[in-house]
Amino acid sequence: MKQSTSGDENRMAGTTQVPAERRRAGRPKGTVLQREKIAAAALELVGAHGYEALTMSAVARELSVSPSALYNHVESKQQLLQWIQELVMARVESDAFHTLDIGAALRAWATSYRNVFAAHSPLIPVIAILPVAGSPNTLLMYEEVAAGMDRAGWPRADIVSSIVALESFIFGSALDATAPLDIFDPGPHSGSLPVFEDALRLQRESGKSSADDAFFIGLEALVNGLISRLSPVGGLGSTHN
Amino acid sequence: MKQSTSGDENRMAGTTQVPAERRRAGRPKGTVLQREKIAAAALELVGAHGYEALTMSAVARELSVSPSALYNHVESKQQLLQWIQELVMARVESDAFHTLDIGAALRAWATSYRNVFAAHSPLIPVIAILPVAGSPNTLLMYEEVAAGMDRAGWPRADIVSSIVALESFIFGSALDATAPLDIFDPGPHSGSLPVFEDALRLQRESGKSSADDAFFIGLEALVNGLISRLSPVGGLGSTHN
DNA sequence: ACCTGAACACCGTTCAAGT
DNA sequence: ACCTGAACACCGTTCAAGT
Numbered sequence: 001m002k003q004s005t006s007g008d009e010n011r012m013a014g015t016t017q018v019p020a021e022r023r024r025a026g027r028p029k030g031t032v033l034q035r036e037k038i039a040a041a042a043l044e045l046v047g048a049h050g051y052e053a054l055t056m057s058a059v060a061r062e063l064s065v066s067p068s069a070l071y072n073h074v075e076s077k078q079q080l081l082q083w084i085q086e087l088v089m090a091r092v093e094s095d096a097f098h099t100l101d102i103g104a105a106l107r108a109w110a111t112s113y114r115n116v117f118a119a120h121s122p123l124i125p126v127i128a129i130l131p132v133a134g135s136p137n138t139l140l141m142y143e144e145v146a147a148g149m150d151r152a153g154w155p156r157a158d159i160v161s162s163i164v165a166l167e168s169f170i171f172g173s174a175l176d177a178t179a180p181l182d183i184f185d186p187g188p189h190s191g192s193l194p195v196f197e198d199a200l201r202l203q204r205e206s207g208k209s210s211a212d213d214a215f216f217i218g219l220e221a222l223v224n225g226l227i228s229r230l231s232p233v234g235g236l237g238s239t240h241n
Numbered sequence: 242m243k244q245s246t247s248g249d250e251n252r253m254a255g256t257t258q259v260p261a262e263r264r265r266a267g268r269p270k271g272t273v274l275q276r277e278k279i280a281a282a283a284l285e286l287v288g289a290h291g292y293e294a295l296t297m298s299a300v301a302r303e304l305s306v307s308p309s310a311l312y313n314h315v316e317s318k319q320q321l322l323q324w325i326q327e328l329v330m331a332r333v334e335s336d337a338f339h340t341l342d343i344g345a346a347l348r349a350w351a352t353s354y355r356n357v358f359a360a361h362s363p364l365i366p367v368i369a370i371l372p373v374a375g376s377p378n379t380l381l382m383y384e385e386v387a388a389g390m391d392r393a394g395w396p397r398a399d400i401v402s403s404i405v406a407l408e409s410f411i412f413g414s415a416l417d418a419t420a421p422l423d424i425f426d427p428g429p430h431s432g433s434l435p436v437f438e439d440a441l442r443l444q445r446e447s448g449k450s451s452a453d454d455a456f457f458i459g460l461e462a463l464v465n466g467l468i469s470r471l472s473p474v475g476g477l478g479s480t481h482n
Numbered sequence: 483a484c485c486t487g488a489a490c491a492c493c494g495t496t497c498a499a500g501t
Numbered sequence: 502a503c504c505t506g507a508a509c510a511c512c513g514t515t516c517a518a519g520t
Contacts, residue, residue: 055492055493055494056493056494056495057492057493057494065503065504065505066504066505066506067494067495068495068496068497068504068505068506068507069503069504069505071494071495071496072502072503072504073503076494076495077494077495124366125365125366125416128413128416128417128420129416129417129419129420129421129424130424131421131423131424131426131428132424132425132426132427132428133426133427133428133429133430134428136430139427139430139433139434139437140434142425142434142437143433143434143435143436143437145437146434146436146437146440147435147436147437150436150440156436156439156440156443157440157443157444157447158458159436159437159440159443159444160425160440160441160443160444160451160455161444161449161451161454161455161458161459162455162458162459163455164417164451164452164454164455164459165410165414165455165456165458165459165462166459167413167417168410168413168414168416168417168455168456168459169406169409169410169413169459169463170413171413171416171417172369172408172409172410172411172412172413172414172416173406173409173413175366175369175370175409175412175413175416176369176370176405176408176409176412178370179369179370180370180372182372183370183371183372183373184373184383184401185372185373185374186373186374186380187372187374187375188374189374189377189380192380192384193380193381193383193384193387194384194388195384195387195388195391195397195400196380196383196384196387196388196400198397199387199391199397199398199400199401200401202397202398202400202401203398203400203401203402206398208402210401210402210405211405213402213405214401214402214403214404214405214406214409215406215409217399217402217403217406217467217470218403218405218406218407218409218410218463218467220466221406221462221463221465221466221467221469221470222410222459222462222463222466223466224462224466224469225461225462225463225464225465225466226458226459226462228462228465229458229462296511296512296513297512297513297514298511298512298513306484306485306486307485307486307487308513308514309485309486309487309488309514309515309516310484310485310486312513312514312515313483313484313485314484317513317514318513318514
């Protein structure tokens with residue numbers, strides 16, 4: 001996608017032939033901006049046009065203010081991203097740990113987590129490495145998961161690593177969901193990869209989304225593998241608790 | 242005192258089962274040399290100062306040319322990223338599939354893959370969604386893995402999804418390795434998360450790197466889980482096939 | 483063929499001026 | 502307190518002009 005050379009201005013000017021009551025400098029009578037409105041506008045922007053569309057100018061335009069006006073409310077774009085993190089993480093459901101066995105609960109949580117970020121995938125690389133201290137919702141989620149594992153007999157010393165492993169898979173899967181559908185197209189090298197190309201064909205013919213299929217296959221394998229570490233006797237059935 | 246024109250990039254021509262990248266005689270390697278110099282300078286920049294330091298200006302400065310001079314050799318920054326992908330992927334070792342059993346081979350490949358990207362972590366979100374057609378090394382790797390799975394009796398229709406699942410975990414883990422060490426620090430909310438904070442303390446006291454530990458635990462679980470899908474007699478509730 | 487330097491349309495952010 | 506608009510130091514990219 002290239003930068004447009006000159007056409008965008010015209011489109012904008014076309015809709016505002018008569019400049020409709022432009023706000024003048026100075027304090028408006030009511031508060032125009034606030035944290036939630038800014039964060040929501042930013043999140044909507046990402047959802048609609050991807051991460052690269054998330055510019056301070058675009059957020060400002062969405063709210064009908066000038067870009068610099070945002071800085072009366074938010075310290076930086078980085079802080080705006082933290083607000084978005086808090087909004088997004090609030091949608092991850094982690095209540096299954098109180099109703100289902102640990103395997104089902106982990107799968108339900110991970111699926112919710114992954115779906116939330118698949119819907120806001122451009123944010124993944126950003127949020128995956130964002131410190132968690134500023135987001136109470138994220139911390140609450142971790143406590144739910146950790147407590148669920150604890151009740152299921154998980155060794156406490158393994159809980160953090162297990163969560164990180166699951167999260168790595170979740171983020172990686174959500175990241176994968178952002179990839180173009182033809183990411184595996186061999187292009188000019190077609191014909192020289194006998195097994196892989198045949199596998200690719202079979203996958204396509206299955207009609208299943210590669211990203212979704214991979215997520216569910218991997219999630220089941222990962223959760224089963226982690227749980228079978230718990231009890232050396234190894235039955236997968238929830239023998240614990 | 243920069244420009245290491247050492248023959249370090251020769252490994253790109255290592256295993257040539259795919260004839261696609263053969264250079265013809267006739268048109269000299271002047272351009273090619275430039276290509277590799279540019280890609281190497283870019284990769285070094287990322288390694289030294291992170292992804293945000295990878296600007297066309299910085300690459301040009303590294304090579305003592307003006308930014309616009311780069312465009313005589315590379316079409317866009319996106320293409321430069323593809324060159325980097327090719328350089329990085331060449332370092333992933335996937336030869337274990339010829340010497341080890343499938344489980345050990347998958348673990349060896351995944352560990353190499355993850356370590357390569359942990360060393361160039363800022364590139365993960367970029368490369369994870371970069372189309373693969375422009376990178377012969379990447380395609381070769383996929384063929385190696387797919388063929389290894391095939392020889393081990395993997396259902397061909399599951400091969401792509403299995404690779405994607407493993408790759409998701411690998412990229413997610415490498416991404417996690419870029420996170421700040423104190424990413425889980427609860428900050429002002431300390432004291433309100435009994436299980437998670439205790440688990441965090443135990444993890445810290447173990448002296449193990451959280452990212453490394455999570456990767457190895459998760460990798461073993463994921464590989465075991467995937468393999469146990471193969472043989473229905475394995476005791477997992479694999480009902481299909 | 484391949485470089486320079488000016489130019490363009492962007493970015494995030496700061497700040498004085500205005501109400 | 503909170504907005505506007507100008508300004509600053511950046512981006513990636515194009516292009517005419519030089520050799």
